[in-house]
Amino acid sequence: MSLAPEQREPVESPERSDALAEPVRRVGRGWVALYVLANVGVFIPMYVPTTFLLPEQIAQIDPAGKVGSYAWVSVMGAIAGIVIAPLAGALSDRTTGRLGRRRPWLLAGSLVCVATLVFTGLQTMVASSRSAPSSCPPHS
Secondary structure: OOOOHHHOOOOOOOOOOHHHOOOOOOOOHHHHHHHHHHHHHHHHHHHHHHHHHHHHHHHHHOOOOHHHHHHHHHHHHHHHHHHHHHHHHHHHHOOOOOOOOOHHHHHHHHHHHHHHHHHHHOOOOOOOOOOOOOOOOOOO
């Protein structure tokens, strides 16, 4: 007697890694709470430079066009994030090596973030501030 196709046991392909398998146990409330705290600990330092320090730096570099310059920098950062985050995620899902799938990307991403923050701190001009005429009057 044969089972209908929808009643058959799923067959795992032999080449499928355990790392790609679906989770089989639920996480507890403590794990979720720590996960939330870890995200807060990661995102607060990420938002401080863009929310407080970057506008101040742009105002010092380009006082007359600070609003437009900040808008330009913010849009370019958002576009980069929209493109880079899924690309890095897809590449990390396909990464194999002795360090695992995520560790090389965490290390490389951390180094790139540090370099970017240093590079941002050393800037003395906004790339778009003189490259295109503004249709808005300067703000003081």
